[in-house]
Amino acid sequence: MRTLLYASLFAGSLLAQLPTAPVNLDFESGETGKVPAGWTFGGSPAAAGAAASTVDAGCYEGARCAVLKGADDPPSNWFGTLTQGVDASAYRIRRIRFRAAVRVEGAGTNAQLWLRVDRRTGGYSFFDNMSARPITSAA
Numbered sequence: 001m002r003t004l005l006y007a008s009l010f011a012g013s014l015l016a017q018l019p020t021a022p023v024n025l026d027f028e029s030g031e032t033g034k035v036p037a038g039w040t041f042g043g044s045p046a047a048a049g050a051a052a053s054t055v056d057a058g059c060y061e062g063a064r065c066a067v068l069k070g071a072d073d074p075p076s077n078w079f080g081t082l083t084q085g086v087d088a089s090a091y092r093i094r095r096i097r098f099r100a101a102v103r104v105e106g107a108g109t110n111a112q113l114w115l116r117v118d119r120r121t122g123g124y125s126f127f128d129n130m131s132a133r134p135i136t137s138a139a
Helices: none
Strands: 040-044 049-053 066-067 078-084 113-118 125-126
Touching: 066 078
Parallel strands: none
Antiparallel strands: 040 078, 049 066, 113 125
């Protein structure tokens, strides 16, 4: 099973539809047991039983955190994503730091943080998905 955490900063043609700043980065808003407020859960290919939710136990810091759970018997190429897009215009020519406390559990499970900056004209100007350095340990 492979679980990925993915976050994006978009500066594309959909700027009017995107918020100007990330929201709920600490997962404190919204209801426990549901996808964190401001975030979208997805997976590819679809796997029954996969989910993302806000929980209030076992968190590294704060009262709440997000948990991504894979299906019990997922396809070999399955991954899950928790995403959020923002208008990156305000971040042009600025240094961006993306940090998170991540823990993985279960044999063969790993996590990756993704950050991508899309160009207005298509393609992207920055992309890092930690593919060469996945998080594979609970420590």
